[in-house]
Amino acid sequence: MEENTHPKRPKDGDFIQQRLPAWQPVMTPRTVLPALFLIGILFCPTGGLLWWNSNKVDEIMINYSQCKQYEQPVYMLPNKYKYTMSNKMDMAAIEPPAYSYSNVTSFLDPQWENPNQLTIPRCTIDFTVPHTMTQPLYLYYRLTNFYQNHRQYIKNFDSKQLLGNIVGGSALRTSCDPLAFSATGKVIYPCGLIANSMFNDTASNLTSVNTPSPLTYEFTTHGIAWPTDSKKYNPTKYAITDIVPPPNWAKRYPNGEYTAEYPPPELAMMERFQVWMHVAALSDFRKIWGKNEHDTLVAGRWRITIDMNFDTVQYKGTKWLVLSTVTSLGGYNPYLGIAYMAVGGICILIAIILTLIHLMKPRKLGDSSYLSWNQPGGGLPDNRQAKERLEKQE
DSSP, rough: OOOOOTTTTTHHHHHHTTOOOOOOOOOHHHHHHHHHHHHHHHHHHHHHHHHHHHTOOOEEEOOOOOOOGGGSOEOGGGEEEEEEOOSSSOOSSSSSOOOEEEEEOOOOSSTTOOOTTOOEEEEEEEEEEESOOOSSEEEEEEEESSSOOOHHHTTOOHHHHHHOOOOOHHHHHHHHHSSSSSTTEEEEOOOOOOHOOOOOOEEOOOESSSSSSSSEOOOBTTSSOOHHHHOOOOOOOOOGGGGGGOOOTTTGGGOOOSSSSOOOHHHHHHHHHHHSSSOOSSEEEEEEEEESSSOOOSSEEEEEEEEEEOOGGTOEEEEEEEEEEEEETTTHHHHHHHHHHHHHHHHHHHHHHHHHHHSSSSOOOOGGGGGGGGGGGGGSHHHHHHHOOOOOOO
């Protein structure tokens, strides 16, 4: 008798033939009701703790998307800002934020030059800090209606180029088209849609407005990127004459070209760029701009200036300035605690209803020992009989 060596025939083994032992729970009141009560007892206090902890966060959000419409300071409408404070206070008594813009010819970012003498719109925002905000304090920007999770967008970069390596033309086109090469045939560095669309508004430090002597509250960009993200960037090995900046970066360089005086950026040192390259999952997201882990921000009127290089109006989006404290469990997020309490409450409610039904109209249960998987062999055919059938087929 020739052995059957059909290539699609599965091997004889407990795993492949599904003869491994398995646990199959039997849903009875004795097992279901305690499980529901246990989930409810665990989830409700956990949700309450998360919700209480979230309410300890102080957060100020200001929408400055329309700042370029006002050359003179104007107070913002109530829907343009939001205060979330741990201490309850009369929000009507707080002076609303005010903003206006002016044109300047130098960037706030000290690493950026202006060889082409661009006119830069700069937004000045005055806002009130109702009470002292304790460190650590984080400065974020928030974007809405910006889809970083689009399939073509999210894959449009070259990791080898970011590591500093010289990448071949075909590989670069596969990774970064349509922003792999310029019209003159030079390599775009850094290439791709993500790098080209980097959020490039630049914010200053805070300065006090209503104090006898001006105070400054400084933010740092050091340490805002994840350590795992920082490892993805190294100085480039390209020659300056072989590369050009992305289209949206070109205005900051003479004739849109890198030169010895205006060299390509050190991506390993640009942590805001690294934060931007870590794409968001939703169209409404925030990313860190800076942080201060050592100083408290005293109550009063403060001013911040922002170079408005990133236009959100053209795609019907908005951009927000977000100033927030954090707790040991993170920033302001009451929804997680509410979700935990809702799930816990529903489980307890269902458990109570099922308990009452079980007490009022108990259902007689069968003997679970007669279930097939509680029989010898787990309800599967006897191995000896299975082998005899296989031998007959051969």
